[in-house]
Amino acid sequence: MNKGEGVRELGKIEEANEKAVKKIMEAKPTVIGIKKARDVIPGTKEHMLLHAGPPITWERMCDPQRGAVMGAAVFEGWVDTPEEAAKMAERGEIEFAACHDHDSVGPMAGITSPSMSVYVVKNEVHGNMAYCNLNEGLGKVLRYGAYSEEVLDRLRWMESEMAPLLAEAFKRSGPIDLVGIMAKALHMGDELHCRNTAASLIFLKTMSPHMVETGFDGKIVSRVMEFMGRNELTFLQLSMAASKAMLDAGHGIDYSTVVTTMTRNGTDFGIRVSGLPGQWFTAPAPKPKTLFFPGFKEGDEGGDIGDSAIMETMGLGNFACICAPAVVQVVGGTVKDAENFTREMREVTIARHKAFTIPYMNFEGTSLGIDIRKVVETGIEPSINTGVTHKKAGVGGVGFGLVRAPMDCFKKALRAFVEKYG
Amino acid sequence: MREPARFLREPKIINVGAKHFYDDLKSQGADTVHVDWRPPAGGDREMADLLDKLKKL
Numbered sequence: 188m189n190k191g192e193g194v195r196e197l198g199k200i201e202e203a204n205e206k207a208v209k210k211i212m213e214a215k216p217t218v219i220g221i222k223k224a225r226d227v228i229p230g231t232k233e234h235m236l237l238h239a240g241p242p243i244t245w246e247r248m249c250d251p252q253r254g255a256v257m258g259a260a261v262f263e264g265w266v267d268t269p270e271e272a273a274k275m276a277e278r279g280e281i282e283f284a285a286c287h288d289h290d291s292v293g294p295m296a297g298i299t300s301p302s303m304s305v306y307v308v309k310n311e312v313h314g315n316m317a318y319c320n321l322n323e324g325l326g327k328v329l330r331y332g333a334y335s336e337e338v339l340d341r342l343r344w345m346e347s348e349m350a351p352l353l354a355e356a357f358k359r360s361g362p363i364d365l366v367g368i369m370a371k372a373l374h375m376g377d378e379l380h381c382r383n384t385a386a387s388l389i390f391l392k393t394m395s396p397h398m399v400e401t402g403f404d405g406k407i408v409s410r411v412m413e414f415m416g417r418n419e420l421t422f423l424q425l426s427m428a429a430s431k432a433m434l435d436a437g438h439g440i441d442y443s444t445v446v447t448t449m450t451r452n453g454t455d456f457g458i459r460v461s462g463l464p465g466q467w468f469t470a471p472a473p474k475p476k477t478l479f480f481p482g483f484k485e486g487d488e489g490g491d492i493g494d495s496a497i498m499e500t501m502g503l504g505n506f507a508c509i510c511a512p513a514v515v516q517v518v519g520g521t522v523k524d525a526e527n528f529t530r531e532m533r534e535v536t537i538a539r540h541k542a543f544t545i546p547y548m549n550f551e552g553t554s555l556g557i558d559i560r561k562v563v564e565t566g567i568e569p570s571i572n573t574g575v576t577h578k579k580a581g582v583g584g585v586g587f588g589l590v591r592a593p594m595d596c597f598k599k600a601l602r603a604f605v606e607k608y609g
Numbered sequence: 610m611r612e613p614a615r616f617l618r619e620p621k622i623i624n625v626g627a628k629h630f631y632d633d634l635k636s637q638g639a640d641t642v643h644v645d646w647r648p649p650a651g652g653d654r655e656m657a658d659l660l661d662k663l664k665k666l
Binding site: 198199200442444560563564565566598601602604605608609 | 647649650651653656659660662663664666
């Protein structure tokens with residue numbers, strides 16, 4: 188390119204960012220099966236639990252995440268009671284690691300234990316993998332910090348019936364294209380974070396004939412189909428794993444200021460940046476502005492938690508909330524708010540997705556590529572819609588809400604970026 | 610003496626930055642629009658300097 192001939196010469200950052208969003212957009216995540224976490228997630232060990240958010244110790248872990256740890260330790264058979272599990276963690280006998288540092292994502296507390304089944308997602312273009320456990324539904328569930336017998340029984344059932352059936356069904360279905368399902372669902376009222384209703388039904392429809400063909404007992408097939416059909420968040424795990432696989436394809440590009448992870452563990456909010464691999468930039472996790480389920484009130488909510496902000500990092504979720512007018516009420520807003528959020532997030536991103544489009548905005552592409560420079564310069568913090576846990580372990584979900592990614596994460600990342608490249 | 614131009618009698622006001630000036634004008638019936646402008650990095654000098662450094666890359 189020559190200057191003065193009407194062609195703009197790209198700076199190193201712009202060139203790197205173009206490369207990053209190109210790789211994210213050309214990625215093709217497909218779900219290829221279900222396996223036990225210990226058999227596929229790299230770097231996992233016995234007595235190791237993966238968790239949502241940036242890395243954290245037991246001492247600094249929030250109550251709902253501790254609750255999920257306690258439940259998972261009983262589920263694994265490491266101890267008999269949640270109380271013993273807490274003591275085991277206090278003694279340092281459970282190793283903790285961030286899902287994101289192990290090619291994985293986990294919604295809410297995000298606790299993923301070695302015996303849990305995970306979806307195996309492969310980016311067919313770049314070859315990288317992503318993993319996410321199976322969705323348990325809403326309310327009293329492990330990912331919201333609940334650990335009662337009812338919660339553990341459901342997890343055991345998912346391992347004994349649901350996962351084996353789906354694993355066999357995947358052998359018959361072959362790889363399933365996730366971008367296709369997500370793109371379609373955005374046109375059917377999902378934004379793919381708090382609302383995965385359409386995507387879950389498309390996935391169930393896709394898997395149904397293969398589940399029937401497995402030859403499993405009809406009652407098992409019926410129970411699994413009923414469970415997946417009733418749970419409107421069945422597909423959330425696949426939306427997340429697909430987004431993780433796509434964003435990881437754009438991670439580790441020198442000079443790129445594109446954010447490839449936003450996540451929270453209830454104590455800290457953390458981001459990762461493409462050009463700064465191996466580094467986390469954190470700030471205290473804010474409390475979501477919550478619309479509560481009946482029976483819960485302001486003050487019950489815990490800190491912002493979950494790897495599911497990978498959806499907003501991908502330009503979906505609250506970045507695309509105008510696709511899902513029905514979800515706006517659930518998080519306590521109006522349709523106009525949804526449009527405003529979607530348009531506002533244009534200010535902090537650098538591209539528009541080619542496959543993910545917004546019917547309400549004349550089929551413009553969803554925003555893609557949060558740029559730390561734009562966030563700091565404009566003062567606009569990325570907006571996220573989210574499930575909300577009770578602040579205490581053992582209770583579960585209390586509602587849905589809205590939250591902003593703290594500016595301090597982006598300021599710290601900018602300092603580190605200038606130190607490395609400036 | 611000539612009448613002042615209409616735009617001087619009925620000012621049209623563009624408010625830039627702090628929105629409460631716009632809200633006050635609007636509540637008094639003024640013909641006004643608001644421009645949502647903030648200084649780069651919210652006026653944080655350190656951040657503005659860092660952003661400037663990156664513009665040279």
